[in-house]
Amino acid sequence: MNPQQPNPEGAIDVELSEDIAEGVYANLAMIAHSNSEFILDFIRLMPGVPKAKVKARIILTPEHAKRLLEALRENISRFEEAYGGINEPNEFRFPTAGGFGGPAGQA
Numbered sequence: 001m002n003p004q005q006p007n008p009e010g011a012i013d014v015e016l017s018e019d020i021a022e023g024v025y026a027n028l029a030m031i032a033h034s035n036s037e038f039i040l041d042f043i044r045l046m047p048g049v050p051k052a053k054v055k056a057r058i059i060l061t062p063e064h065a066k067r068l069l070e071a072l073r074e075n076i077s078r079f080e081e082a083y084g085g086i087n088e089p090n091e092f093r094f095p096t097a098g099g100f101g102g103p104a105g106q107a
């Protein structure tokens with residue numbers, strides 16, 4: 001947005017720093033939840049290395065987790081319309097992370 005112009009009502013001015021804009025590569029996501037939040041751990045798993053590192057952790061309210069799910073569905077649909085279908089992942093499942101409370105999932 002142009003700093004000279006006021007934000008239209010309801011608009012959010014989002015700032016993206018250079019270090020965050022670079023992003024972090026992850027090829028595994030593990031999800032856990034409690035009664036009040038969802039925890040998304042983004043992990044980089046390297047072939048032949050038995051230890052994987054969590055590169056980012058995002059904590060969401062259940063409402064925001066559901067909004068994220070819907071936003072992903074919408075964006076995947078747009079992507080597939082533009083570029084063709086995405087291959088379904090194979091049947092291999094990574095071990096689940098435990099201990100937070102509630103079932104863990106992978107993506």
